[in-house]
Amino acid sequence: MASKILLVTGDAAESLEVFYPYQRLREEGYQVDIAAPAKKRLQFVVHDFVEGFDTYTEKPGYTWPADLAFAEVDPADYAALVVPGGRAPEYLRNDPEVQRIVRHFFEAEKPVAQICHGPLVAAAAGVLGGRTSAAYPALEPDVKAAGATYVDGEAVVDGVVVSARAWPDHPAWLRAFIEVLRVKAPLA
Numbered sequence: 001m002a003s004k005i006l007l008v009t010g011d012a013a014e015s016l017e018v019f020y021p022y023q024r025l026r027e028e029g030y031q032v033d034i035a036a037p038a039k040k041r042l043q044f045v046v047h048d049f050v051e052g053f054d055t056y057t058e059k060p061g062y063t064w065p066a067d068l069a070f071a072e073v074d075p076a077d078y079a080a081l082v083v084p085g086g087r088a089p090e091y092l093r094n095d096p097e098v099q100r101i102v103r104h105f106f107e108a109e110k111p112v113a114q115i116c117h118g119p120l121v122a123a124a125a126g127v128l129g130g131r132t133s134a135a136y137p138a139l140e141p142d143v144k145a146a147g148a149t150y151v152d153g154e155a156v157v158d159g160v161v162v163s164a165r166a167w168p169d170h171p172a173w174l175r176a177f178i179e180v181l182r183v184k185a186p187l188a
Contacts, residue, residue: 003188004031005181006078008070008098008121011036014086015044015061016167017115021082024174029187032082035073036066037095045086047166055138058087070097075104079185082177085116085136085166093124103127111160111184113177119143119163132156134163160184 005025009018018034025032036042044061075081081102083089092098098121105112106127114122119135120142122128129147134156143150154169155162155176162180164173 003029004033004078005080005082005185006073006075006101007032007034007082007084008092008101009034009036009042009044009066009084009086010088010092011043012087013042013044013084014047014116014167016046016170017084017086017118018044018064019062020167020170021084021113021174021177024178025082028178028181030080030181033067033078034064035068035070035101037070037092037097039066039069039072041065047086070095070101073097073101075101075108078105078110080111080181081105081113083112083114083118083121085114085118087117089117089120093121099125106161109160111162111177111180113162113173115164115169115173116166119146119148122146123148131161132158133161134165134169136166 046059046061047056102125116136119133123146132149134153140150155172162177
C-alpha cells in the first residue's frame, strides 16, 4: 500500500498539473494510478498566461488513459492522493464517488497534494474547513467559503496536505509533498 498514489482527474484537467506529479512521483519510485469518472482516454488542456488577458487562456492538451473509474477505487489501497487543477475539479466536485475518495484521505490523515482548482473537490467533500490552503488566486472566495484559510503561496503545507496556486509552483509544491511522503508514506 505505501508505494501507491492515487491521482484523481478528468477531462479538461490542466496537462502540466497531471503529468508533472504523475512523472515526478513515478521517478521517486511510487506507483501512480489515474482515476477518473470513467475508465477512458481523457482529454487534458493547456492553460497559459498571456499578456493582456485578465485570466488564463485554454488550448487542447495531451490525452491519456485513466487506469480506473472512481467507482472502482478502494482508497484504502493508496498511501496518498493528488488532485490536479484545470477545469476538471469544477465538475468532479459534484461526483459522490470522488467525494468518497477525497474524504477517506483527509479523514485518515493521509498525504494529499492539491493544486490550482483542486481544492474545490475537498471543499465540496466537506473536508477543507479548518485547513490552510493555496489555490488558483481566483478561488480565494471559494476556499474561504469552505471554512479554510487561503494563502497565496507556492507550497502551502498544512499537516499532510500540500497545496499550490498553479503549475508555475510545481518545483516547490512537489518538493514539499515529497518531504511529507518520505515521512508519512515512505516507499516500501
